[in-house]
Amino acid sequence: MDIGDLAERVAQGERRALARAITLVESARPDHRDHAAALLDSLPKDRQALRIGLSGTPGVGKSTFIESFGMMLVAQGLKVAVLAVDPSSTRSGGSILGDKTRMDRLSRAKGAFIRPSPSQTHLGGVARRSREAVALCEGAGFDVILIETVGVGQSETVVAQMADIFLLLLAPAGGDELQGVKRGIMEIADIILINKADGDLRAAATRTCADYTGALRLLRKRPQDPPGYPKAMMVSALQEAGLNDVWAELSALTEWRKTNGFWDATRSEQARYWFEQEVRNTLLSQLESTAARHMLAILGAQVASGDMTPSVAAERFLTDLKNSNASKS
């Protein structure tokens, strides 16, 4: 594989080369991993996209929002990439169609690129691949990268570690309930968007927006927030209303963070975080070989039956692992 050539074509923004490069970083094969590292290392380092994390539970209109918002940006001449991070996804590479169908116009737009979540059962694997796909899109010269995730649990935290700005999309709620949004997710969000502020739901959206404005005021102030942030806003992805305002807010927030040094500081911290995660995950990946799993099962059974203490079994396992590593190298 000619990595230099692939890197060049990715840097020129060729979508087919980008798709191929993402497939490469998603591969678990050791030789592919080496190629992926070389590829990532040879991308242009001077390009920065606006990386937007986007979360919201199924049914709040995430796909419609991405389609409308993405089309608006594309109409302004911006290049937009959409990536999904969903560790629970069982979608294979062949079902890209699924995502493209959800975002029919955007998937056909020149200047847009849509890629579904890599299929993987554990978050760690999805996280690294997604972070590298973000880097590839950035190297390919995209202006805006939307990183979409489902609003369930830890994947938000992971996406926040690869995003410059985090949006939380919510549906209008009845009464004064706050939809059980986890405090942790509220604390990650820079802007909460109340979607479906149209038709019969407009009044409810106004109330929900006011509720969240109040709730956000109770959160601890973060250093990276200008006055008035985090904030809640209303949009209608269906009627394409309020999208310009969202873009204006994102631009203003970006500008403020860049001017005040938080933009670079956050990116530096994120890079350091991913470095340390990769070190940890690689060390633990030794436990996933067939031989290691086999040995873990055998010693685990002896520990479970009381024939061996956990400490003695762990020591025996680690000694064997070290010896088998030594004999390999």
Place this chain on the structure above:
Amino acid sequence: MDIGDLAERVAQGERRALARAITLVESARPDHRDHAAALLDSLPKDRQALRIGLSGTPGVGKSTFIESFGMMLVAQGLKVAVLAVDPSSTRSGGSILGDKTRMDRLSRAKGAFIRPSPSQTHLGGVARRSREAVALCEGAGFDVILIETVGVGQSETVVAQMADIFLLLLAPAGGDELQGVKRGIMEIADIILINKADGDLRAAATRTCADYTGALRLLRKRPQDPPGYPKAMMVSALQEAGLNDVWAELSALTEWRKTNGFWDATRSEQARYWFEQEVRNTLLSQLESTAARHMLAILGAQVASGDMTPSVAAERFLTDLKNSNASKS
């Protein structure tokens, strides 16, 4: 160090030998770790204590409960050990006095043994040491081991992995609020004890107990629960009321689980869990040497400044680590 002699004296229930053995398993020195593993391996394997996990936020009367409940057990001729698991604790070995003062009578009782939390900043370290201290107390012939933790976050999950039965201690609440007890902790508890069911708080305790009885009914049924479990009960640790009932319930639950095979199955699963945790923690502990921290800091700075990608830096770090391990062995 004569480990055979120490093991023998621990097995005879000598409290000074037990204290010394716990200090040994709490040590991070490699030679101490080897001694600790040998010690744990040479303890009598046929002794089983009733290991009771106990959680409750500060102010619910945990120390008073342990004191009263422990004294009741000691009066019945049972040997009682009390261990604390508190990863946030900055207490050093010298402040055992703190715990002993909290439990004045119990600390002076013959047949009781009290040990505070090992001082350590991360839960993983505290967890392993505490689990090994539990094994030492069991090997020393204690009948009941109370493993106390504060009601904040992950430490409950860790204590549940070393306990046969888990108690959650709560104070009477006003109205129908459920005191913001996390669902995860509710799901761990076998028995919820509403303490302070005395004086002015008796009526509130009755209401709170009814509320929790209702809330527990909504939880998913676990296979290891006999009919009517998990349950909520009232006690007054101060007036020493209801303690006999708690003991009767614990004994009945123990009996049921032993008869129905859940007791042994849980212990087997726990041992397997600790084995795998120890393997993982040992692999990751390579990152904690001075040399490794130094290299992580240097490479981390290069990643943060954008001079190196996280993947390339991780690979460089891991190659260096492997070489330094190889040159050591």
